[in-house]
Amino acid sequence: MLVLGIESSCDETSAAVIKDGREVLSNIILSQKEHTKFGGVVPEVASRVHLKTVVPIYEEALEAAKVTLDDIDLIAATMGPGLVGPLLVGLTFAKGLAFTKDIPFIGVNHMEGHLSANYLEHPDLNPHHISLVVSGGHTMLMEVKSFGEYTMLGNTIDDACGEAYDKVAKIMGLGYPGGAKLDKLAQKGKKDAIQFPRALLKEDSYRFSYSGLKTAVSLYIQKLSESELKEQLNDIAASFQEAAIEVLVIKTLKAAEDKNLNHISLSGGVAANSRLRSMFEERIGDNQKLFYPSIKLCTDNAAMIAAAGYFRFQKDGAGSLNANAVPYLKLAK
Template identity: 45%
Template structure:
């Protein structure tokens, strides 16, 4: 198969509609994203039907905007990559239908990409990307996983959340503190005004062996603190709660990352997903890396949240490794990363 130089990526797994083009030897040529955050904020979270409808409305125009931005046309695209899962079923179907139709009309190959593989590979889009093997911390609204990465498609899950993902815990804690959606950035802003040492919250599952996570107990501890100790009326106490929650979350993630690196012997860590944009988490992991002598790698902030650049890149790698789909565009709303096949 000839090298598929330009890959159009399409991402519609949740509440971002995004398109991008990745080109061999050049990187991301263009990236356009529409976020539905403001539309869903009034509901305190994503409404699946509203998300699907907005993808239908926005996707054709975003592709036209991308082509105008890059000076490309459909004739310049060598392949199409789209998010097959995991995600919201209706939202995934919108992207799948558009991507497969585009690929059929252009007579180019297409491939459905695993959303979390896209996140895992996003740091490789940066200058001086890390080599494999490595350990990946995938930390987002729907997933919290530590993954040993031997190569493309060669993933071993070291640990994952047994209940809420880290991003979910941020969102639920933000709702309790009467902060806007999404919760991660709102808590980080409020935590900047918090006082260290005022509130002590647990670091879940850090005193037992293993690399799994659990954040439901941390969320419950915040609830008890808010109701019983703090009363919730004082703005400074809310800031103290936010500070304590963020520190507990960051401590827990950092401890488990260190444990995963020690367990595997890897000296490279990549951090991806929306929570990976948290400045305090990056600060602590950078400190740990300097002390322990390993390297840590992050995607650019624009590629931490859901985006099509990572989908285009993951699709490029898999298509050029011999992957591809027929005209079927079945989506997989639930799709364990460990079920991915090697290309």
């Protein structure tokens, strides 16, 4: 079964073709550069770039997969959460294709997409497992009971982890988006150089908080001269990263123990982080197993959307062409 995926929820225009939910035939991703000079995503600009690029990206995805639209069995597109203008561009384009060619259509939850990057690459991941989804807009710890059945264990009460990475990177003068750049600097710094707070670590809950950590880094940097900042940049990055990641790792491993589940999946843009991966590997129990997508499938891409569409289609059948963009679409209560 061939699934065409379309993703346009934020600042990546992407189209992909996957086979039988497990094999990526093509995954074309255009990361919009237009937002760099604004220091963040400008929704109106993003919508306009999606409009201009969605057709050529879709054509490139079909060509790279060596298929035509007539070969496609299902079209899956992100319907939320995300920015409403950008979402509407990809969703409307995908529904138009499905309607014209009478191909089954399915609207996909972007966060189910992130999680599904693991199903795409790891057939051995137990469907009943603990999932940590960490991205630019979300920090969610969930018990996945089976595909599409989620119990939310904990969420961030303020900023998302990726958002904190981007804001701290901006304060450090690394530009936008800064998560991956900060990760690179951190690898050259001392993790214990500065003691930044581990928010809610002592609280017996699965909740997260990142606004205090961001403020702590900001206050620390304000006291430095330009030359001191330059000198300490790697250590600040490494110390921030250690504080941001440690809470995620400790709470996720505790959830796995509490729920007696030994498979853990990571997904979302921050799952690309080198320290998140290495700290999990250091602290994970002998009976536990960690799964995460390859770097390209962590940040926004259409292959993960096609995968989520495939698995949802297996479970519930095709969706409706009345599916609308839902900016705050929820995955679980």
